[in-house]
Amino acid sequence: MIAALVDELRVTLAERIRTGSTELGLYARDASNIGGSAGAVCFPISTEEVQMCLRAAHRHKVPFVARGAGTGLAGGATPLDDALVVVMTTMNRVLSVDPINRLAWVEPGVLNLDLSRQVAHHGLHFAPDPSSQQSCSIGGNVANNSGGPHCLSDGVTASHILGMEVVLSDGSLVQLGGTEAEPFGLDLRGAFVGSEGMFGIATKICVRLTQNAPAVRTMLMDFASVEDGAQTVSAIIAAGMVPAALEMMDQLCVQAVEAYIHADLPVDAAAVLLVEVAGLPHGVEADVARIIAIGNAHGARSVRIAQDEAERALLWKGRKSAFGAIARIKPNYYLHDTVVPRRMLPQVLRQVYEITERHQLQVLNVFHAGDGNLHPLLVFDKREPGVMERVLAAGEEIVRASVDAGGVLSGEHGIGLEKRDFMPMMFGPADLAAQGAMRRAFDPAGLANPFKVLPSPAACGDVQHVPEGAWV
Amino acid sequence: MTDLAPFADAVGSDGAVTITGLGTRGGPIAGVRCVSAPSGIDSVQPDEMIVCCGAGTPVNEVKAALATHGQRVAIPSTGTIGGALAVGHSDFRRLGDGPIRDVLLQARYVSAAGEVVKAGGPTVKNVSGFDLCRLLVGSRGTLGFLGDVILRTRPIAPHSQWFSAPTTEPYACFARLYRPISVLWDGATVWVLLEGHKTDVADQAATAGVQPCAGPPALPTGSRRVIPPADVARLTGSFVAEVGVGVVHHADAWTPPTPDARAVELERALKNEFDSTGRLNPAV
Known part of the structure; x- marks a missing residue:
């Protein structure tokens, strides 16, 4: 099937369809620990070519997987059963920008941070800012409904997508929404965002752009206990403030980051909170004063306010370097992603420490505390016999503890293959x-990224695929 | 959580059925058996920025309960929560608040088969599965009848003030404002709603050249048009347009543009999957 499909597509795509072992190996996985198998990899450069690819795949009954930058952490872009991988990174133009109404049409391969850079001279940016924003694509953001630290005040990707041009799995083209705010009929674009490549492939995306804040204050508070930090988070929200970002790092994480970037971070603190307030100057200063008072009332040992843009960048570098910094501790990591009600943060964090200790694993916590979005980072050396089993077992317990606390399976990484079989927990x-x-x-044909998200039998298929590395 | 079993029994699994709240958005379909969703606030959780309530709860009851905690919910202030979500129209604050579809975090609805089905989850950040909540908002009760919901709330700003100025060029004013809550324009006058710190609000108004005023204009009710926001400057007739959004309250009737044919097919396919016999709110 795949051979006939490749022969057919090669007539038009020529060098832009590949079946060499290097490409098939490269595109057999995303940034998760889950491997699959690609049958062919193609690089369309236009909507018409995407239509041609999907029409042919439909005719040959070959499943396909749309792929952006491949930074996904849940196996969502991992191809199964020798699927056709449709790589969208060559469709990477910003098609138009309307700086007055603050929107832009882009192709899906545009990188998240590139879009913000390209509209910066209008005083605008694209609000969703995943940690991978230097390398992840807008199309991938749409597929995963991606988040990021600043989604606390500005909302996740779904709040910033107005419309899309989508190629469905039979190769037909459909407009879902447009620049209009609330078009008549069902909200198909809202349904499409977060569909993890299982509803079709977006080839043009209309995004909402957000005004840059005139005033920004960034501060670091440190605490003698994780509970004090977590209670500060809840108290800030309950006091009627929604900071631009509210991030937490625990002690092991702070120590790893400090050894890596030397930002004079308090390495003896049990937890630090990175708080950013953005908006108009008087409102920002008033909020900063109230947040410091709340922190002090909850036992903050010190408050460091970034004095200039360089110091602000350094504090954020500390937060965003966590994943690089851990290489100093162990060579491998498994990053988790669950959400719990904010008031449950202290309890669930205690459980995370208890679970990892029981499985003899080290854990660093660096997460979006304002959203209750936990990111326990299990660090390990996979050359140690039996360690993967312990990592997977601890991971499942962490997910279960989060859901039992009234939370959800994933806040921003998606379900993909990683958490597909956990869906019945929720x-x-x-x-x-x-x-x-x-x-x-x-x-209806079930060819778009099959066997993801939905556990059988709800999925369109009766084969229970369990690739190596998936949690079961 | 609300007990939805009696509501599910009332909806049943057979025969045409319609739903009504307070009847402010057109009411039930005539000649069809009618049900109502449960009413009542289950919990207000200000530190989680959520409220849980029956879909039949009046919007103003929810707003009053939230106000005692200094919070609000971005839903138009008429009728019931379920009715507002089912119709899916945001109000004139959409520019600042975002669309009503972003408010619904979790819904439990009664399906055409009479089953209680859960969509979404209780936290603001949640990508666990497909976004069925967004599909339900604006679906006019054709995919399922909302039973109870969890909604996202926001703090009430410390200061809120309407301003206005005569102008035929609303974009000059719009461009000078930082994240206004609402900018309305009728071809001759611009009205601006600003919120935040009192000094910031005053500074913004001065920058944009607008003066304090009593409130927004009356909105014409001939049609609620949804157009590309760039087309607002070309409007004619008697209207009040939401600048930066493209929702237009016009005195004259309007026929919406024909939707994309393939999108209409997708809508039919969804309706067929969720209610193959067409028993929920038939002919809507």
Whole structure:
């Protein structure tokens, strides 16, 4: 099947469809620990070519997987069963910018940070800012409904997508929304965002751009206990403030980061909070004063306010370097992503420490505290016999503890393959059937990124795929 | 959580059925058996910025309960929560608040089969599965009848003030403002709603050249048009337009543009999946 498909597509795509072992190996996985198998890899440069690829795949009954930069952490872009990988990174133009109404049409391969850089001279940016924003694509952001530290005040990707041009799995083209705010009919674009490549491939995306804040204050507070830090987070929100970002790092994480970037971070603190307030100057200063008072009332040992842009950048570098810094501790890591109600943060963090200690694993916590979005980072050396089993077992317990605390499976990484079989922790059979119905309406043939998100039998297929490295 | 079993029993699994709240958005379909969703606030959780309530709860009841905690919810102040979500129209604060579809975090609804189905989850950040909540908002009760919901709330700003100025060029004013809550324009006058710290609000108004005023203008009710925001400058007739959004309240009737044919097919496919016999709010 795949050979005939490749022969057909090669007529038009020539060098832009590849079946060499290097390409097939490269595109057999995303940034998760889960490997799959690619049958062919193609690089379309236009909507018409994407249509041609999907029409042919449909005719040959070959599944396909859309892929952006491949930074996903849940196996969402990992191809299974020798699927056709459709790489969207060559469709990377910003098509138009309307700085007055603050929106832009872009191709899906545009990198997240590149878009913000290209509209910076208008005083605008694209608000979702995943930690991978230097390398992740807008198309991938749409597929995963990506978040980031600044989504606390500005919302996740779904709040910043106005419309899309989408190629469905039969190769047909459909407009979902546009620049209009609330078009008549069902909100198909809202349904498409976060569909993890299982509803079709977006080839043009209309994004909302956000005004840069005139005033920004960034501060670091440190605490003698994780509980004090977590209670400060809840108290800030309950006091009626929504900071631009509210991030927490625990002691092991601070120590790793400090050894890496030398930012004079308090390495003896149990937890530090990075708080950013943005907006108009008087409101920002008033909020900063109230936040410091709340921190002090909850036992903050010190408050460091960035004095200039360089110091602000350094504090953020500390937060965003966590994943590089851990290489000093162990060579491998497994990053988790769950959300809990803010008031449950102290309890669930205690459970995370207890679980990892029981499994003899080291854990660093660096996370979006304002959203209750935990990111326990398990560090290990996979050459140690039996360590992967302990990592996976601890991970499952962390997910279960989060859901039991009234939380959800994933805040921004998505379900993909990684958490597919955990979906029943949150959803009953009727709930999963409704999600399966959405999928069938968009892709009756079941060829778009099959076997992700929905556990069988809600998925369109009866084969239970469990690739190596997936959690089971 | 609300007990949805009696509501599910009332919806049943057979025969045409319609739903009504307070009847402010057109009411139930005539001649069809009618049900109502449960009413009542289950919990207000200010430190989680959420409120949980029955879909039949009046919007103003929810707003009053939230106000005692200094919070609000971005839903138009008429009728019930369920009705507002089912119709899916944001109000004139959409520019600053974002669309109503961003407010619904979790819904439990009764399906065409009479089953209680959960969509979404209780936290603001959540990408666990497909976004069924966004599909439900604006679906006019054709995919399922909302039973209870968890909504995202926001703090009430310390200061809120309307301003206005005569102008035929609303974009000059719009460009000078930082994240205004609302900018309305009728072809001759611009009205601006600013919120935040009192001094910031005054400074912004001075920068934009607008003067304090009593409030927004009355919105014409002939049609609620949704147009590309760039087309607002070309409007004619008697209207009040939401600048930067493209929602236009016009005195004259309007026929919306024909939607993309393939999108209409997708809508039919979704309806067929969720309610193959067309029993929920038939002919809507």
